[in-house]
Amino acid sequence: xxxxxxxxxxxxxxxxxKRQHKPRSQEDETDEWDYLEEREELTExxxxxxxxxxxxxxxxxxxxxxxxxxxxxxILEEFDxxxxxxxxxxxxxxEAAETFTYMNSDxxxxxxxxxxxxxxxxxxxxxxxxxxxxxxEEMPANxxxxxxxxxxxxxxxxxxxxxxxPEDSAxxxxxxxxxxxxxxxxxAEAILKIRQVGLNRETIYTCxxxxxxxxxxxxxxxxxxxxxxxxxxxxxxxxxxxxxxTTDDQEVVAGIIRKYGLIALPIVDHxxxxxxxxTVDDAMLVLQEEATEDISIMAGVSPSEESYxxxxxxxxxxxxxxxxxxxxxxxxxxxxxxxxxxxxxAVMPQLAGFVPMLTGTGGNCGSQSSTLVIRGLAxxxxxxxxxxxxxWKEVRIAVSISVILAVVNGVRIVLMGQGDAMMAxxxxxxxxxxxxxxxxxxxxxxxxxxKVGLDPAIMATPLISTLVDISTISxxxxxxxxxxxx
Amino acid sequence: xxxxxxxxxxxxxxxxxKRQHKPRSQEDETDEWDYLEEREELTExxxxxxxxxxxxxxxxxxxxxxxxxxxxxxILEEFDxxxxxxxxxxxxxxEAAETFTYMNSDxxxxxxxxxxxxxxxxxxxxxxxxxxxxxxEEMPANxxxxxxxxxxxxxxxxxxxxxxxPEDSAxxxxxxxxxxxxxxxxxAEAILKIRQVGLNRETIYTCxxxxxxxxxxxxxxxxxxxxxxxxxxxxxxxxxxxxxxTTDDQEVVAGIIRKYGLIALPIVDHxxxxxxxxTVDDAMLVLQEEATEDISIMAGVSPSEESYxxxxxxxxxxxxxxxxxxxxxxxxxxxxxxxxxxxxxAVMPQLAGFVPMLTGTGGNCGSQSSTLVIRGLAxxxxxxxxxxxxxWKEVRIAVSISVILAVVNGVRIVLMGQGDAMMAxxxxxxxxxxxxxxxxxxxxxxxxxxKVGLDPAIMATPLISTLVDISTISxxxxxxxxxxxx
Numbered sequence: 001x002x003x004x005x006x007x008x009x010x011x012x013x014x015x016x017x018k019r020q021h022k023p024r025s026q027e028d029e030t031d032e033w034d035y036l037e038e039r040e041e042l043t044e045x046x047x048x049x050x051x052x053x054x055x056x057x058x059x060x061x062x063x064x065x066x067x068x069x070x071x072x073x074x075i076l077e078e079f080d081x082x083x084x085x086x087x088x089x090x091x092x093x094x095e096a097a098e099t100f101t102y103m104n105s106d107x108x109x110x111x112x113x114x115x116x117x118x119x120x121x122x123x124x125x126x127x128x129x130x131x132x133x134x135x136x137e138e139m140p141a142n143x144x145x146x147x148x149x150x151x152x153x154x155x156x157x158x159x160x161x162x163x164x165x166p167e168d169s170a171x172x173x174x175x176x177x178x179x180x181x182x183x184x185x186x187x188a189e190a191i192l193k194i195r196q197v198g199l200n201r202e203t204i205y206t207c208x209x210x211x212x213x214x215x216x217x218x219x220x221x222x223x224x225x226x227x228x229x230x231x232x233x234x235x236x237x238x239x240x241x242x243x244x245x246t247t248d249d250q251e252v253v254a255g256i257i258r259k260y261g262l263i264a265l266p267i268v269d270h271x272x273x274x275x276x277x278x279t280v281d282d283a284m285l286v287l288q289e290e291a292t293e294d295i296s297i298m299a300g301v302s303p304s305e306e307s308y309x310x311x312x313x314x315x316x317x318x319x320x321x322x323x324x325x326x327x328x329x330x331x332x333x334x335x336x337x338x339x340x341x342x343x344x345x346a347v348m349p350q351l352a353g354f355v356p357m358l359t360g361t362g363g364n365c366g367s368q369s370s371t372l373v374i375r376g377l378a379x380x381x382x383x384x385x386x387x388x389x390x391x392w393k394e395v396r397i398a399v400s401i402s403v404i405l406a407v408v409n410g411v412r413i414v415l416m417g418q419g420d421a422m423m424a425x426x427x428x429x430x431x432x433x434x435x436x437x438x439x440x441x442x443x444x445x446x447x448x449x450x451k452v453g454l455d456p457a458i459m460a461t462p463l464i465s466t467l468v469d470i471s472t473i474s475x476x477x478x479x480x481x482x483x484x485x486x
Numbered sequence: 487x488x489x490x491x492x493x494x495x496x497x498x499x500x501x502x503x504k505r506q507h508k509p510r511s512q513e514d515e516t517d518e519w520d521y522l523e524e525r526e527e528l529t530e531x532x533x534x535x536x537x538x539x540x541x542x543x544x545x546x547x548x549x550x551x552x553x554x555x556x557x558x559x560x561i562l563e564e565f566d567x568x569x570x571x572x573x574x575x576x577x578x579x580x581e582a583a584e585t586f587t588y589m590n591s592d593x594x595x596x597x598x599x600x601x602x603x604x605x606x607x608x609x610x611x612x613x614x615x616x617x618x619x620x621x622x623e624e625m626p627a628n629x630x631x632x633x634x635x636x637x638x639x640x641x642x643x644x645x646x647x648x649x650x651x652p653e654d655s656a657x658x659x660x661x662x663x664x665x666x667x668x669x670x671x672x673x674a675e676a677i678l679k680i681r682q683v684g685l686n687r688e689t690i691y692t693c694x695x696x697x698x699x700x701x702x703x704x705x706x707x708x709x710x711x712x713x714x715x716x717x718x719x720x721x722x723x724x725x726x727x728x729x730x731x732t733t734d735d736q737e738v739v740a741g742i743i744r745k746y747g748l749i750a751l752p753i754v755d756h757x758x759x760x761x762x763x764x765t766v767d768d769a770m771l772v773l774q775e776e777a778t779e780d781i782s783i784m785a786g787v788s789p790s791e792e793s794y795x796x797x798x799x800x801x802x803x804x805x806x807x808x809x810x811x812x813x814x815x816x817x818x819x820x821x822x823x824x825x826x827x828x829x830x831x832a833v834m835p836q837l838a839g840f841v842p843m844l845t846g847t848g849g850n851c852g853s854q855s856s857t858l859v860i861r862g863l864a865x866x867x868x869x870x871x872x873x874x875x876x877x878w879k880e881v882r883i884a885v886s887i888s889v890i891l892a893v894v895n896g897v898r899i900v901l902m903g904q905g906d907a908m909m910a911x912x913x914x915x916x917x918x919x920x921x922x923x924x925x926x927x928x929x930x931x932x933x934x935x936x937k938v939g940l941d942p943a944i945m946a947t948p949l950i951s952t953l954v955d956i957s958t959i960s961x962x963x964x965x966x967x968x969x970x971x972x
Contacts, residue, residue: 195712204708205691222690226681261767280766281747291777299857308862313882320854331843338839349831352838353824356955357817364948368806371785375778376794396799461947462850469842
């Protein structure tokens with residue numbers, strides 16, 4: 001036993017998340033310590049070997065006992081189409097359905113084209129409705145038709161309803177399976193109902209009390225377990241609950257789940273009828289996606305739901321090119337300003353040498369401010385009404401920083417013999433103006449974007465640094481041409 | 487009733503997260519629709535009014551029925567010390583303890599200094615151990631002593647143990663309260679145990695089976711509820727579970743909880759004894775903190791756990807200055823390169839005008855690549871072993887982008903009369919080199935940082951753009967001085 005633990009620890013020290021937390025087998029529960037015994041891990045290489053050797057039966061068993069669907073989907077991404085279909089067919093239908101939900105859209109299309117109608121039907125039956133809808137949203141129309149034909153009438157109606165919610169709305173990520181109780185039920189009856197309907201884990205931990213389909217209260221399973229069985233639901237239900245609407249942004253709903261530490265949030269429609277729940281596991285994925293989206297936008301990349309490697313070169317180019325083109329052409333303005341000081345540069349060409357340092361420092365100052373404000377907006381700490389408060393803070397920060405940078409840079413210029421005291425002073429003044437402008441522009445633009453309904457993240461580094469370049473160069477040449485009378 | 491719903495909807499449309507999902511009162515449960523009736527919201531202004539009017543009893547009642555601790559902590563941040571202590575003393579001790587855990591360290595210190603020993607003892611008693619440890623980690627030594635004196639002997643031993651886990655480790659965020667079962671128990675006995683120990687919500691939904699303190703299995707509450715009561719835990723327990731170690735990074739543990747959609751992850755110590763669990767609500771907060779930290783570092787700001795407004799101007803300056811100073815001084819290199827081409831600039835001063843556009847585009851290209859790679863590393867999609875795969879992808883993207891940018895820019899130069907075809911061609915070649923260098927440097931540095939144990943996020947925009955500035959300017963002047971024989 002200590003051998004296994006040692007192995008676990010060794011793996012852990014290698015800090016390889018994927019391996020160290022791999023589940024152990026539970027094949028033979030009658031042998032007391034069996035599940036702690038040494039056991040070969042089911043890696044990509046091992047699966048390929050077993051496929052090669054046609055050990056399908058062993059592979060099927062291993063896949064069932066020794067693999068999580070989310071990990072398998074990762075591994076299958078590396079496989080070719082034939083291998084993918086082969087392994088998928090070995091899976092028990094529950095595992096198949098769950099693995100399917102974790103795949104990217106290319107893999108899904110391969111499988112949908114390869115599977116027979118009856119196989120497809122089995123997978124669709126096992127999938128949760130919210131996952132089915134996610135799959136359908138990404139598929140071309142002919143595939144959608146085929147998938148819908150593989151579901152029964154009732155499910156089809158529900159799917160069509162879910163498909164109507166706007167993308168990224170709470171309605172589009174919610175789960176329609178939840179436990180609904182009535183106020184007059186006793187605790188014993190409620191527990192009986194949970195036993196009967198079952199469902200998956202997250203969905204039973206909070207039960208919802210409805211009346212004429214309207215949400216009127218909620219009861220934790222914990223409450224049910226720790227209360228006298230003869231009490232009624234009405235006596236123990238919490239009517240003081242949080243809820244969201246189907247049209248809420250998924251990020252807002254996920255933020256509420258995070259803020260209040262909930263397991264699930266009930267969702268009501270425009271008539272305030274309870275229609276589903278958003279569970280904490282989906283909320284975590286939504287928040288991850290949104291953070292990735294924000295970070296991409298902040299770097300001037302159009303966000304995509306695909307992963308880095310899942311995106312083709314052409315798609316990468318398409319998502320990166322627009323901002324680069326826009327910013328490159330905006331830089332024409334800087335160039336025009338500099339060209340108008342051509343004669344000054346001909347007389348004092350060393351003036352050009354300070355330009356990258358000034359614009360670089362300005363860009364960095366601006367991106368610090370814009371990034372902190374964008375993040376503050378994203379986590380709900382900063383709002384548009386804080387505009388003046390933010391500007392006042394940034395101005396004070398900018399003044400302190402600009403004095404320090406100007407002095408350090410001035411000393412450097414004199415020590416390195418790049419200019420005299422007059423030059424050091426002039427650059428210092430420009431530096432101070434640049435820092436203050438950059439910080440104010442950097443903190444203001446994201447707030448304005450938010451106010452006018454744009455994503456604040458587009459106001460990050462690339463745009464800010466281009467704007468700051470323009471202002472820095474204008475200020476710089478205005479100051480130097482005045483001081484040195486060029 | 488429809489009035490209240492309309493109000494809710496109106497609030498929702500204003501998209502003010504804090505308000506719209508405010509809980510409704512449950513003061514009088516005997517009145518059927520009471521909790522849906524119109525009711526004034528408990529805002530900051532309202533609390534201040536009630537304090538002013540000395541309506542302490544009404545305020546106490548409102549605070550109990552109409553306010554979540556996390557929201558109250560937000561509101562209290564705006565209050566002065568006297569008001570803070572006054573409101574805090576009105577809270578029931580459970581609410582007081584929970585509100586306390588959501589406060590920032592300044593507010594906590596004010597309260598600790600204002601409360602009597604017995605009041606402090608009550609708060610400490612109600613707090614979960616992991617929260618107590620968080621509080622203690624931030625307090626000066628004399629306050630820690632006073633807090634520890636307010637706890638009983640047993641708790642003190644546990645706290646001291648938790649305090650020894652490294653900051654940001656799983657041990658430091660875990661909850662030591664969980665339900666431990668024995669394998670020979672029946673389902674009925676297990677449910678009885680849950681009834682007896684109770685604890686808070688998240689901690690009961692998965693129960694852990696231990697033997698000689700070692701973790702040997704887990705059982706979902708759902709399993710307990712839907713199985714025959716006479717079965718033993720051994721028969722239904724899942725031995726194929728995930729777990730973490732006390733020394734694991736909190737981000738890794740939170741990532742596992744997100745990836746596998748768990749409610750809680752059991753944590754074992756170096757002897758593999760079960761010592762606690764990390765719950766999904768804490769995991770969400772950890773992931774939020776880590777995302778904020780990454781974003782701050784990527785903007786060249788030293789991360790802090792405090793919020794934007796919770797950080798003083800001096801602290802903001804301290805966290806932003808180091809990178810700005812470093813990058814400003816690095817820009818000296820660019821300046822030295824440009825100065826060495828002083829005579830060329832004197833002859834063709836218009837060459838300087840292209841510098842901001844070239845360095846700007848290079849910086850933006852580099853930051854796109856570095857940001858996508860840093861995020862890929864953070865969510866576990868990209869690893870160091872993917873280095874060549876990433877470079878190959880970025881090179882192909884860079885070549886496509888550079889051709890488009892060079893052509894567009896060349897046409898622009900000729901059209902705007904900023905140069906002849908030769909100039910357009912020269913700038914185009916420089917542009918292409920810049921884009922390719924920027925993309926390769928941008929994608930490589932974060933991977934190398936990860937490999938040598940640094941945070942990849944430090945390799946983001948500010949550093950990349952400074953490096954790209956240097957290489958762009960070297961390449962640019964080398965090319966133009968060759969082409970135009972300067």
